[in-house]
Amino acid sequence: MAKDSSKTPKKSSRTASNPSVSTWAAQCGKCFKWRKISTQEEFEEIRSRFVEEPFNCDNKPNASCDDPEDIEYDASRTWTIDQPNLPKTPSGFKRELHLRKDHSKMDAYYITPSGKRLRSAVEVATFLQQNSEISNISVSDFSFKSPKIMDDTVPSIPVVANSNKKGATSSTK
Numbered sequence: 127m128a129k130d131s132s133k134t135p136k137k138s139s140r141t142a143s144n145p146s147v148s149t150w151a152a153q154c155g156k157c158f159k160w161r162k163i164s165t166q167e168e169f170e171e172i173r174s175r176f177v178e179e180p181f182n183c184d185n186k187p188n189a190s191c192d193d194p195e196d197i198e199y200d201a202s203r204t205w206t207i208d209q210p211n212l213p214k215t216p217s218g219f220k221r222e223l224h225l226r227k228d229h230s231k232m233d234a235y236y237i238t239p240s241g242k243r244l245r246s247a248v249e250v251a252t253f254l255q256q257n258s259e260i261s262n263i264s265v266s267d268f269s270f271k272s273p274k275i276m277d278d279t280v281p282s283i284p285v286v287a288n289s290n291k292k293g294a295t296s297s298t299k
């Protein structure tokens with residue numbers, strides 16, 4: 127597991143070019159294949175009730191467990207795994223995720239209907255106070271939990287200049 131000599135630096139410029147989410151996917155609980163989810167909204171719908179209703183191929187129109195995988199979990203792209211049952215983004219708002227340049231973390235924030243960016247629950251609370259006409263949503267409709275970055279799919283980048291070999295995560299420490 128520790129030796130992945132295949133970790134060739136795939137030096138595409140994607141790091142700089144597209145730091146936000148480009149593809150949404152969910153893993154089937156039965157066949158474990160990854161299925162592409164076409165929109166963020168659909169993805170959030172699945173995510174919001176993931177625990178009660180685990181995703182499987184039957185949930186996706188025209189898909190079945192017999193079909194080949196839509197997308198392969200590999201290092202050709204950086205994968206981040208979201209937590210289940212996060213609230214769906216309130217209508218009119220947009221939730222954005224941006225990957226930091228060094229791939230260390232994704233930052234979650236919300237864009238309000240008027241285009242203001244909210245970066246924390248405190249900012250949401252303040253915003254809701256100032257916009258008392260918005261009465262049907264509350265702070266709990268927002269989540270700033272960022273998805274977990276899957277280290278094994280992060281490209282080798284020179285920024286990580288310490289000599290820590292991968293795999294040390296499980297053996298050392």
Ligand SMILES: [Zn+2]
Binds near residue numbers: 154157159183184
């Ligand atoms: Zn399946």
